[in-house]
Amino acid sequence: MLVARITLAKTDANCLDCPIRHRAVCASCTSSELEELNRIRQYRTWKAGETIAWAGENMSFVGSVVTGVATLSSTLVDGRRQMVGLLLPSDFLGRPGRGEVSYDVVAATETTFCLFQRDQFERFLSKSPSIAKELLEKTLDDLDSAREWMLLLGRKTAREKIASLLVMMARRDGALHRNEPGDGLVFPLHITREAMADYLGLTVETVSRQISAMKRDNVIQLMDTRTIRVPDFNRLVEQSAASSGFEDAHHALPETTAKRA
Amino acid sequence: MLVARITLAKTDANCLDCPIRHRAVCASCTSSELEELNRIRQYRTWKAGETIAWAGENMSFVGSVVTGVATLSSTLVDGRRQMVGLLLPSDFLGRPGRGEVSYDVVAATETTFCLFQRDQFERFLSKSPSIAKELLEKTLDDLDSAREWMLLLGRKTAREKIASLLVMMARRDGALHRNEPGDGLVFPLHITREAMADYLGLTVETVSRQISAMKRDNVIQLMDTRTIRVPDFNRLVEQSAASSGFEDAHHALPETTAKRA
DNA sequence: CGAGCACTTGATCGCTTTCAATAGCTGTGG
DNA sequence: CCACAGCTATTGAAAGCGATCAAGTGCTCG
Numbered sequence: 335m336l337v338a339r340i341t342l343a344k345t346d347a348n349c350l351d352c353p354i355r356h357r358a359v360c361a362s363c364t365s366s367e368l369e370e371l372n373r374i375r376q377y378r379t380w381k382a383g384e385t386i387a388w389a390g391e392n393m394s395f396v397g398s399v400v401t402g403v404a405t406l407s408s409t410l411v412d413g414r415r416q417m418v419g420l421l422l423p424s425d426f427l428g429r430p431g432r433g434e435v436s437y438d439v440v441a442a443t444e445t446t447f448c449l450f451q452r453d454q455f456e457r458f459l460s461k462s463p464s465i466a467k468e469l470l471e472k473t474l475d476d477l478d479s480a481r482e483w484m485l486l487l488g489r490k491t492a493r494e495k496i497a498s499l500l501v502m503m504a505r506r507d508g509a510l511h512r513n514e515p516g517d518g519l520v521f522p523l524h525i526t527r528e529a530m531a532d533y534l535g536l537t538v539e540t541v542s543r544q545i546s547a548m549k550r551d552n553v554i555q556l557m558d559t560r561t562i563r564v565p566d567f568n569r570l571v572e573q574s575a576a577s578s579g580f581e582d583a584h585h586a587l588p589e590t591t592a593k594r595a
Numbered sequence: 596m597l598v599a600r601i602t603l604a605k606t607d608a609n610c611l612d613c614p615i616r617h618r619a620v621c622a623s624c625t626s627s628e629l630e631e632l633n634r635i636r637q638y639r640t641w642k643a644g645e646t647i648a649w650a651g652e653n654m655s656f657v658g659s660v661v662t663g664v665a666t667l668s669s670t671l672v673d674g675r676r677q678m679v680g681l682l683l684p685s686d687f688l689g690r691p692g693r694g695e696v697s698y699d700v701v702a703a704t705e706t707t708f709c710l711f712q713r714d715q716f717e718r719f720l721s722k723s724p725s726i727a728k729e730l731l732e733k734t735l736d737d738l739d740s741a742r743e744w745m746l747l748l749g750r751k752t753a754r755e756k757i758a759s760l761l762v763m764m765a766r767r768d769g770a771l772h773r774n775e776p777g778d779g780l781v782f783p784l785h786i787t788r789e790a791m792a793d794y795l796g797l798t799v800e801t802v803s804r805q806i807s808a809m810k811r812d813n814v815i816q817l818m819d820t821r822t823i824r825v826p827d828f829n830r831l832v833e834q835s836a837a838s839s840g841f842e843d844a845h846h847a848l849p850e851t852t853a854k855r856a
Numbered sequence: 857c858g859a860g861c862a863c864t865t866g867a868t869c870g871c872t873t874t875c876a877a878t879a880g881c882t883g884t885g886g
Numbered sequence: 887c888c889a890c891a892g893c894t895a896t897t898g899a900a901a902g903c904g905a906t907c908a909a910g911t912g913c914t915c916g
Contacts, residue, residue: 798904798906800905801904
């Protein structure tokens, strides 16, 4: 599995060098605020497949993904599972004012967080309007993403679901920015077919079949099972049944600074 | 098309008499803050079926539902529609910092909002940490609701979806608190079968069939098409495939003050 | 009393799931 | 180095659930 082999968490490094410095909740902190955060923060890394928190558990910390990918998912009593969120670098985990976590949080790849004790963070939050504003902004973005996904889960066909996921992955990867050197758009999936199925509300078999079908139709090609090449991105977008609305406007022209795809 | 016909509102009433006074974003405002809000707020009412805002449109105001029910929904190019949220009294509509609305907002019943000009509200927000905190809290609740609904849309059967909706409606109605006088639990649905279908990612036919089936199995009874009687609430809950997690803990014992079911 | 709408019910179709087998890849130990 | 275990992924065949197409019922309001 593509393990992002991690060099030790440099807790002693400075916030100013942080890879998510300008996108995380701390993005608009003043330098004195940053200094304080710097004192109370802590890096921690989970290996791919490790569970970071179980639904219902009490989590004493909150924080941001620095590197890696983590998933949020819910499970029904009989084991049916649905992914309800994906945490990427700069995304925030945890709810101020509530320790109990609502979903299983699992590291999909090796994942490093920048963590704070929840009570310490809450104290900081109440003193710092800038971080509160960023957190609200992020939460609203998450809400928009969740609702966009509701449309996908409730109304899209299997084919459209896969296409939508690929579009999202491509945009988020920022692959669209590297100019296409004639050999199309190439980007990695990071996650297993099972995780894709959990995300899309499908079975692995259906995911696999639809990917094969899109390959047959030459909408995509597989470099290896987890690396996609797209000859014509617009054709992929067409197959994703993009909504008639305008809610895509904010990430239609993806930018490295885009919040969430 | 349905143009927002506005009946006059009693803008002259005082915030202190407001029915959502203790649950809306203004819940923890100081009395001087309330006075200011009182000056800049405005009531406005839409009739059932009227569209409050179209996806993509620019909305110059934000505000809270005072009475009534409004729906948020997304539409695909070919007309497939998915409801992505339900606005009930005390729920907030609008996104500070962004005028463009992401979904169609439609009054399901006659609905009255307490509105603010967006720029005025934003100015107020940046001065008032208490209202900012309430808004963050509400947004986090909305996010939890949306994710719970993702599980329903992605993994539950038609029967389970209907049962889940009924459980939610019953809890939200607060019907559970009125003691059961032996004649079971009775509560209104407010919405049409079509709205139910849009919410659950089903067709009207399937909704209708499942309701009939549950009637046959004596899980529910219909007083009229939009009033449900439940002889044994636990049996209904069982059929809703409540998740194994604990994310229900916060509304498991429904309270009149519960944020969102 | 009839038009329009919400809802119900029936028959059939087809997409996705389920069940089952196979292929491919990776790492481990003889 | 190869054999084999354990995964992940693919493919096939069959079944089932919800969608679609099509009437028909019942209620409300003019």
